Amino acid sequence: MSHFSSFNYRNHQLFAEEIPLTAIAAEFGTPCYVYSSAAIRTAYQSFDRAFGQRNHLICYAVKANSNLAVLNLLARLGSGFDIVSGGELQRVLKAGGDLQKTVFSGVGKTFEEIRIALAANIFCFNVESEMELIALNEIAGQMGKIAPVSLRVNPDVDANTHPYISTGMKENKFGIPAAEAERIYAIAQQLPYIRVSGLDCHIGSQLTEIAPFIEAAHKMLDLLARLQATGISIEHLDLGGGLGVRYDLEIPPTIEEYVKALCAATENYPQQLLIEPGRSMVGNAGLLLTRVHYLKHAPHRNFAIVDAAMNDMLRPALYQAYHSILPIAKRTGETKIYQIVGPVCETGDFLGHDRNLTLESNDLLAVMSAGAYGMSMSSNYNTRPRAVEVMVDGSSVHLIRARETIEDLYALEKIPT
């Protein structure tokens, strides 16, 4: 089975589950994000099943794709959530998610966000600095609350991924340095409005090997043993997210291999295990549907100028990320090597370089593996309304976010009189 399990060709036409993508483009226009609910369901259930009888909580990382329909689907499957802002907290609530299964990560939680999360009785704060811990204690005290806390510890492990998405090395801004962890746990234990509940780490994203996860887990277990020796009990161990997906030729571990490896590495820790997967839950469950506008044959390069751009899908421009680009209707005939570019006025505005395709103007293309960090990192640069989003479920398709209008884009702006 291909890694795009819900997107398959039938008679040379690409389908999302039971629906031809040409029909989706005709009904909703382009650019359009298309998600497969079956693919998201399968990913969640693969995580859940792989844990077997092990006490676990899956906290989907909302930042990967925060559409309410995606969150609602996962909430109905039983997922918890990992949030990094008050905005994500509000989305989880709006989507019917359970804050008793939600962890709050992030290096810069505002006091207001902390208040909202305390008032909502969030499951746990993943605290990233001593100063945040002190502030949390003070705010909880003012509210007559006790804040449940994990310290996010930076284990100094090389995740062997793109430097912009590596988070667990000592030079990264994330987490509390491992050497400081015991001292800060001892402080936390003394603070009247803090309840030490867990231990957390997250070493980076798009990891394609198991070894760094296991290295980090071992470091966490060593620390846990030292903490327990000083009378600090840790009720849950949160090993973060980060499992990679296949974009091109990489072969990341499967969800089952990953979960089984985490369970095996932590088998002597009987308490609850948490993970925070984002990309591996939704990445290959989505594509970005775009239409070829102009073809331009310059002396040394062929350009296909499409109606999606870096504002819709930033990953290629930001990380030089590779996304497979497929024709919606396969053509026969001579192929050419194309640069697939958008209309934005930046040289970095590309979706793919050097793609071998047979194209005519008006053709539809799919930028694959776009379900994670696609729409959630989109912007309105060049005053471009954001794409429409739809979710396919078998032979039904649901609009889950309407296309923005130009009026939406300046609705909050004012010209001084």
Ligand SMILES: Cc1ncc(COP(=O)(O)O)c(C=O)c1O
């Ligand atoms: C704290 C935290 N948890 C979970 C995730 C999700 O990571 P991924 O999408 O790689 O699974 C991230 C993003 O890297 C994160 O920063």
Ligand SMILES: N[C@@H](CCCC[NH3+])C(=O)O
């Ligand atoms: N935005 C990144 C992932 C970062 C995860 C956040 N810590 C990407 O698109 O690959």
